[in-house]
Amino acid sequence: MPSVKDILIEMKDMSELMVDLAYSAVLFNNKAAADEVITLENRLNSMNYEIKKQSLVAARSLEDAEKLTTLLEIAEAAESMGNAAKDLADLTLKGFEPHPVFKMVMEESEKNIVRFKVYENSVLVNNSLGELLLLNRTGMRIISIRRGDSWIYGPDKNTVILAGDVLIAKGSETGTEIIEKLADGEINLEDLGNIEEFIDDD
Amino acid sequence: MPSVKDILIEMKDMSELMVDLAYSAVLFNNKAAADEVITLENRLNSMNYEIKKQSLVAARSLEDAEKLTTLLEIAEAAESMGNAAKDLADLTLKGFEPHPVFKMVMEESEKNIVRFKVYENSVLVNNSLGELLLLNRTGMRIISIRRGDSWIYGPDKNTVILAGDVLIAKGSETGTEIIEKLADGEINLEDLGNIEEFIDDD
Numbered sequence: 001m002p003s004v005k006d007i008l009i010e011m012k013d014m015s016e017l018m019v020d021l022a023y024s025a026v027l028f029n030n031k032a033a034a035d036e037v038i039t040l041e042n043r044l045n046s047m048n049y050e051i052k053k054q055s056l057v058a059a060r061s062l063e064d065a066e067k068l069t070t071l072l073e074i075a076e077a078a079e080s081m082g083n084a085a086k087d088l089a090d091l092t093l094k095g096f097e098p099h100p101v102f103k104m105v106m107e108e109s110e111k112n113i114v115r116f117k118v119y120e121n122s123v124l125v126n127n128s129l130g131e132l133l134l135l136n137r138t139g140m141r142i143i144s145i146r147r148g149d150s151w152i153y154g155p156d157k158n159t160v161i162l163a164g165d166v167l168i169a170k171g172s173e174t175g176t177e178i179i180e181k182l183a184d185g186e187i188n189l190e191d192l193g194n195i196e197e198f199i200d201d202d
Numbered sequence: 203m204p205s206v207k208d209i210l211i212e213m214k215d216m217s218e219l220m221v222d223l224a225y226s227a228v229l230f231n232n233k234a235a236a237d238e239v240i241t242l243e244n245r246l247n248s249m250n251y252e253i254k255k256q257s258l259v260a261a262r263s264l265e266d267a268e269k270l271t272t273l274l275e276i277a278e279a280a281e282s283m284g285n286a287a288k289d290l291a292d293l294t295l296k297g298f299e300p301h302p303v304f305k306m307v308m309e310e311s312e313k314n315i316v317r318f319k320v321y322e323n324s325v326l327v328n329n330s331l332g333e334l335l336l337l338n339r340t341g342m343r344i345i346s347i348r349r350g351d352s353w354i355y356g357p358d359k360n361t362v363i364l365a366g367d368v369l370i371a372k373g374s375e376t377g378t379e380i381i382e383k384l385a386d387g388e389i390n391l392e393d394l395g396n397i398e399e400f401i402d403d404d
Contacts (some may be wrong), residue, residue, distance in 0.1 A: 009307055020218065023214050066299045067302070071303065073293055077286040080286035083282070084279040084280075084286070085279070085283075087275065087279050088279045096272045099270060099273045100269070
């Protein structure tokens with residue numbers, strides 16, 4: 001059984017990711033992002049339930065109860081954020097009528113979010129993010145990794161990419177094409193030599 | 203009068219920032235972050251009101267109305283996220299009783315958010331983020347800049363830092379100390395020579 005601490009960290013990370021994905025879903029009419037939001041929302045609900053259950057069992061005194069209340073309020077806030085994100089995702093999945101302003105927002109924004117799978121023959125496989133330096137090389141930041149049913153939020157330089165991982169990355173449209181080709185195994189890191197250098201402070 | 207497009211982009215950016223700041227406020231008991239959330243929440247409310255007003259004026263046909271509804275739903279979702287963030291900030295400002303688990307979350311998280319002012323004699327002044335390469339040099343990412351009453355969300359390599367700017371940065375505790383000293387004018391970029399190199403794919 002995961003600890004309250006682990007649940008809380010995951011609820012926080014999950015709700016932040018959902019907010020990001022949901023805006024991307026609705027503004028870029030990105031159904032893949034919307035699907036992820038729905039999956040995450042279901043999980044967030046179960047986690048909120050779990051944290052409530054564990055808190056009620058843990059409370060032994062009024063002082064305990066006071067501390068646990070804060071914890072429950074954070075879980076509630078995470079769920080509220082998740083719900084708002086779900087509303088946006090639902091809009092996308094229902095096939096809404098996009099307002100012309102979205103196209104303008106999209107053109108101005110350099111921060112699309114993409115989701116793609118890493119194939120076995122990809123150069124990314126079995127390398128850490130620290131070794132790959134994808135941000136410098138492609139201008140794309142890996143914000144999360146879905147591995148089977150589990151998630152890695154905010155992966156760091158030591159996180160190793162495995163075949164079958166689903167990466168969620170944020171960045172420009174040019175970067176999207178490059179990183180998807182790397183994940184497909186279509187191109188290697190050496191092929192990036194002629195691509196203009198990206199600045200990391202984006 | 204700002205356009206609906208500009209309001210929408212700002213509401214999106216603002217609600218994302220509020221979510222980040224609010225979690226930081228409650229988990230790190232960071233009152234400065236909580237104060238920013240409250241300020242942003244007031245602004246978010248006025249923007250939602252503005253977008254509703256402009257939409258009602260703009261609707262000329264049922265088709266118009268359908269497209270405008272989506273826009274209003276996005277604004278509503280942004281406000282819901284903002285409200286959830288405000289609930290967390292309120293908790294911090296009321297002086298809540300922190301659950302011991304927060305300390306554990308804090309110790310595990312490498313992603314505190316800090317807010318600090320840039321002083322006139324700082325090396326950061328009148329330099330662009332692209333020139334400063336703060337992420338590489340300090341491990342801190344500048345996520346937003348408050349300049350007087352206006353905000354720059356997701357500044358890019360061309361964004362120039364001015365004296366008096368309030369920077370919101372995300373990163374490790376070590377990085378926090380370094381970047382605050384740079385902003386105070388206590389140290390220069392050359393003083394960073396002996397600091398271990400940071401990997402940008404954090």
